[in-house]
Amino acid sequence: MSDLKPRKDLLDIGSLGLDEIEYVLGNAVPFKQLFQRSVKKVPTLRGKTVLNLFYEPSTRTSSSFEVAANRMSADVTNFSVSSSSISKGESLLDTIETLQAMQSDYIVIRHQAAGVPNIVANHTRASVINAGDGYHAHPTQALLDTMTFREVHPDYAGKRIAIVGDVLHSRVARSTSTLFHKQGIEVGVLGPGALIPEGRPAFMQRFQSWEDVFDWKPHAIYLLRVQMERQEGQFFPSVAEYHKMYGMNSDRLVSVRKLGAYLMHPGPVNRGVEVTDEAMSYEKSLISTQVENGIAVRMAVLHWLKPETQKD
Amino acid sequence: MPLRVLCKVDLLSDSPNITTEALLSPERIESAVISLAREIKVRCGDHDFAFVGIFTRGVTLAKRVAKRLAEEGINCPVGTLDISLYRDDFDNEGTDLPRLESSDISFPIDGTRVILFDEVIFTGRTIRAALDGLMDYGRPSKIELAVLIDRGHREIPIQPDYVGEVVPSEMNQYVKVRFVEDDDKEGVFLVTK
Known part of the structure; x- marks a missing residue:
């Protein structure tokens, strides 16, 4: 059995162990095989919520996460800068507070400033996935x-x-x-x-x-x-x-x-x-192939991370 | 009477509070496989059918039964199914980090009579998950269930069609099947904590 430690967030590559990398890449293979079936969806994350929080324009990464979450039967909410109160001056921490109240289980975040996903991760029980922060990580x-x-x-x-x-x-x-x-x-x-x-x-x-x-x-x-x-x-x-x-x-x-x-x-x-x-x-x-594998890898990441939303 | 052996096994730790009994010898497993093959031949021999084994040992069981049938000139494909993504107890908040396997059902299952294989049936929840998983591949004409061991304690209304052996057990016990192909050892063990 696996002796991996559970992980709440995926913020960068540098902090990942080789065993964790093998775990995610290994699990991405069966996820990719699901795409060959007529029914591409599995019920694993039924009832869980994934929030796509994009402070920078992105079509392909946000769609890729959306497709990945949909194929795992999670509910997806897309929150993008131009259509939310972020552009009305709400601070980052206020936004996090709001998101916390929405009880999302997973937050996928892209931000123009490096380190913002780490701040969000420290202030929420949801699992945070860095979808690109400044020049830092993806x-x-x-x-x-x-x-x-x-x-x-x-x-x-x-x-x-x-x-x-x-x-x-x-x-x-x-x-x-x-x-x-x-x-x-x-x-x-x-x-x-x-x-x-x-x-x-x-x-x-x-x-x-x-x-x-x-x-x-x-x-x-x-x-x-x-x-x-x-x-x-x-x-x-x-x-x-x-x-x-x-x-x-x-x-x-x-x-x-x-x-x-x-x-x-x-x-x-x-x-x-x-x-x-x-x-x-x-x-x-x-x-x-990169596009296709992107969905499989993101499914494997959602499957891997352990949010703490149910903890007291 | 099961032979009581106290031994260090890989099944669980060798803590003094855990006892392990050997329930079925390799010979008894073989005769159970033969009787599963015989029963399936009697009931399905005139039709086309396919086997789908649930990872890991359901696959081994399916292959063993298929080999027996092949010796009698009856050939059927064997597919594999990993049901991890269909479990009703997937713990996205706990410590469980399952390694997924690649399901491989390379034959069309629409309109096919499919016999699912698992090594043990207990609560029935694994089979419930397998039925959901299988039906995402297509619509079989009929699905049946074959198991090596039925240990009772069903929690949902699912019953096997073909049973190798019935083994009474308590809720707090574990019935562990070990096949040489997967475990480098052969036998069925009852583990009591």
Whole structure:
């Protein structure tokens, strides 16, 4: 039997033990198999409530959590910034108070400020799942990326993945690379100088060009989204320039194909910026698999966490 | 009379307050499997049917019975079902962290006669969960239930159609079936706390 300790919240990747990672990724497999059935739903969380609290626009992460919760028969409430009193000046703690009164069992939160999910977690009995906070963490993305990579490379230890793009502003890069590193997968990065953090972890080796990346023979290339909305300064001259320097174009796709490497992207894709139409239809693109695995991983996370809503 | 053996077993801890009796020897298990196969042959032999075992040992039992039937020229597919997600006692607030298994029912079950297998029937709640799980895969023409051991104490109105052995037990006891395929040991044990 399992000797895992129960966990209330999922706030980051760094604090997870390898046994916990194996537990969640292992359980995600049977959840994914449910999608092959005509009835994709199970009654496990019947009568439980999941609250999606999104302070930043998000369609795919919030929908993914919504689908995951629905497939476990939980009731889902979506609370987004533009349609709630958060925009009327309610403070975070007042909002938490309100949510507590609604007796949600699980709170999925995305916020532009790093650390907000931790504050919410400390003030509520519900299980809190960080769905992205500032530049800090996005743990379910890291889990789904790892699941996806491990499906195509079951002997994943020692494999190499190149992350390309805006590493500085990317919580995806932060969480995913941390988890890959924990799994013994090597991580390299390529991107405009201003978007590769100086203080990056030592395990992240930096490449100067695509040629360097291809010489390293990566097993997968992870293209990050160019986050126009999260850049206050000018980090690269123009979108066209970015595409020319770092985008996945036809020539680079030839090299990727020759290597047999897989392509990953967290979505939503900026076509013509980080990736061309041609690269989108590459036969070893894992982008749709990432979406599917995202639902399975989130189901496994909801199944795993233990809220304390019934405690005195 | 069951043979009383006091022994250190993997079933529970070897605390002095726990006693373990061997109820069924490997030979008795084998003859129970043979009688399940015989009964199923008599009642279903002329029809197509399929087995679905409940993880873990229901699957082993189903495979053993299917092997017996195959020796007599009757072949049926064996599917597997993990009912963890259907339990009525899923404890989302406690300490229980179940490891899920992949259910595998690779044959169409619509219109098929399905025989569910579990190693022990006790309260009947596991079978209730299995029926819900099974019916999310399709609509069998008929569902029956086969168990190695019926230990009584039903809490819901579910009864097995095929029974290997009836074993009287108390509510506070545990009936543990061990198969070599799953446990590296063979036998049925009664554990009293």
